[in-house]
Amino acid sequence: MTVFQCTTTAGWAQVMYRVMDSGAEVxxxxxxxxxxxxxxxxxNLFLAVLKTKFGKAQSLFLANMVVTQDKKQNTLAAAAGWVLRVLGGCVERRRVAAQAREEDLARKLQESDGAWSWRVEY
Incomplete structure (x- = not known):
């Protein structure tokens, strides 16, 4: 404890005077x-501890950033998938409706015995 007190330069002079008074030549x-x-x-010891702590904090921050980025990408992918499903459903409904209109027009044309009407109802 005395050596640590001297290395921190807090009260080292009193310790030195006591050791000198005891007759130690060295x-x-x-x-x-x-x-x-x-x-x-x-x-150096203090800086080593700081470097270690900041290194751990940085690795935790980077790991958290990667997890956050993955969550954002997963959320974006889920949103894009939902939008594509909704739009795909809309496109499919329009395709089915257009096909039904074509079939209806073809049926009406057959029922009219080939006589073409200028008026087409949708």
Missing amino acids: AVPYFVLLIFFGPYFVV
């Missing part, structure tokens, strides 16, 4: 190295 080089390289390590 305290000065240890704290010089710790103060110069410790924060660099902590910052």
Whole structure:
């Protein structure tokens, strides 16, 4: 915990003075190295955690975007299928009605013994 406190540079001077007062001869080089390289390590550790978290968030976002795009395509395909079924039904009804009119006209023409009438009823 003391090393972490020194690497964050919060209150490291008091820790250094206590170690020096205890008679440790390597305290000065240890704290010089710790103060110069410790924060660099902590910052890199912090950035690594951020990169990992943002990477996970990005992958979740992209996966959600793909699912959303698939839903949109499925919805569009379903709507297009419905429109085609409705239009297909309309076209089929018109074709059947036109065929019925042709058959009706052909029947009327046969009933009239070949006499052509200028008036045609639909």
